Amino acid sequence: xxxxxxxxxTRETKATELWDILSAVYECNPDLYxxxxxxxxxxxxxxxxxxxxxxxxxxxxIPSENLAPFEQLTRKLAAHQAADGQSEEPTGSAxxxxxxxxxxxxxxxxxxDFDMDVHEIDWSFWSSID
Numbered sequence: 312x313x314x315x316x317x318x319x320x321t322r323e324t325k326a327t328e329l330w331d332i333l334s335a336v337y338e339c340n341p342d343l344y345x346x347x348x349x350x351x352x353x354x355x356x357x358x359x360x361x362x363x364x365x366x367x368x369x370x371x372x373i374p375s376e377n378l379a380p381f382e383q384l385t386r387k388l389a390a391h392q393a394a395d396g397q398s399e400e401p402t403g404s405a406x407x408x409x410x411x412x413x414x415x416x417x418x419x420x421x422x423x424d425f426d427m428d429v430h431e432i433d434w435s436f437w438s439s440i441d
Contacts, residue, residue: 334380
């Protein structure tokens with residue numbers, strides 16, 4: 312989570328390194344593209360694509376030279392959502408529900424500055440997702 316927030320909020324050298332690491336993770340683990348296999352993969356893909364969209368809306372692109380994994384992930388996620396009958400854009404009332412918006416929309420709109428300690432994360436939630 313921290314990596315995605317940092318990657319989406321800056322265009323400095325640190326962001327380039329973070330996007331390169333994320334790119335390498337997907338290149339070295341092609342099974343991460345199998346979104347129907349595991350909800351954790353789907354949720355991770357949604358977060359990565361959300362961070363990508365957030366970064367592009369702020370800075371116009373991502374600094375990574377290797378964009379293929381992100382393009383493939385975006386296509387796979389869109390195909391998975393289409394197969395499940397989900398739209399990519401939030402729908403519903405003006406207020407919408409929490410589930411309809413990405414974490415990055417809330418972070419951007421609320422202006423939160425996360426200074427999170429990794430030890431404060433409730434890892435039991437992430438471990439419980441199958």
